[in-house]
Amino acid sequence: MPNNGSISQGGRAGVLVTRPPPGLAETIATLAARGWRPVAAPMLDIVTCPLASYGASPPQAVVVTSSQAVAAIARPDLVGIPCYAVGAATARRARAAGFAHVRIAPEGTAQGLGRMLSAQIMPSAGSLLLAVGQGYAMDLARDLRDVGFRVRRRTVYRVTRRRQLDGPGHEMLMAGQAAAVLFFSPRTAQAFMAALTPAQRLALAHVRAIVISERTARVLDAALWRSVEVAPTPDSIGMLSRLGAGPLPVGPFSDMP
DSSP states (O other), X not given: OOOOSOTTXXXXXXXXXXXXXXXXXXXXXXXXXXXXXXXXXXXXXXXXXXXXXXXXXXXXXXXXXXXXXXXXXXXXXXXXXXXXXXSHHHHHHHXXXXXXXXXXXXXXXXXXXHHHHHHHSOGGGOOEEEEEETTOOHHHHHHHXXXXXXXXXXXXXXXXEOSOOOHHHHHHHHTTOEEEEEEOSHHHHHHHHHHXXXXXXXGGGGOEEEESSHHHHHHSOGGGSSEEEEOSSSSHHHHHHHHOOOSSOOSTTOOOO
């Protein structure tokens, strides 16, 4: 993953991106195009798990609360089934993987996804395949069962934390070149904070934390940061809107690689 230039250039133009691939690459490219100097600092590693049997008959709908689940369920026997996605990014990945009928929760949250399912389909029409990460979406599964759905919750990926912030992310932070850190989930924020050394924590005093949700904000100690700012919408668009434009020139004469 390129670091998009030396950390010694551009003042506080650096942005640490803590999300894992594949969304990491998209965010890095978008930040560079907006005049920031992004550095990949993923704090989670994702391991895809084989999809276990979903029963004797196909589900009436596939439900995904994260784009990380799409790779495991993009199978010929499932891509023709309606897919309900938590947000626009997950929906884009589902369509790219071959799902023909994708619907997006308007609020971009698991709660909104549950409300959409309850409003649009009948529990009696068949089961739901809820494809999730290990330990994720327990509340959604319970809420859907409470309103009568038969939910087949299947773990299709697992998440492990990185134990330290090192490499270019560490260098940018300690050199005083980081303007902001982007957090796309509470679990990513938890992993980042747990990995910091005392010196790295002190370096956050002049850094903005841009977070995807209030739930993510609650993971961070606001006293350590210059500010903790919640995106107006729980998605990449909202986070980039909160971050704003970067200070570096962008165009044919920019030194941005």
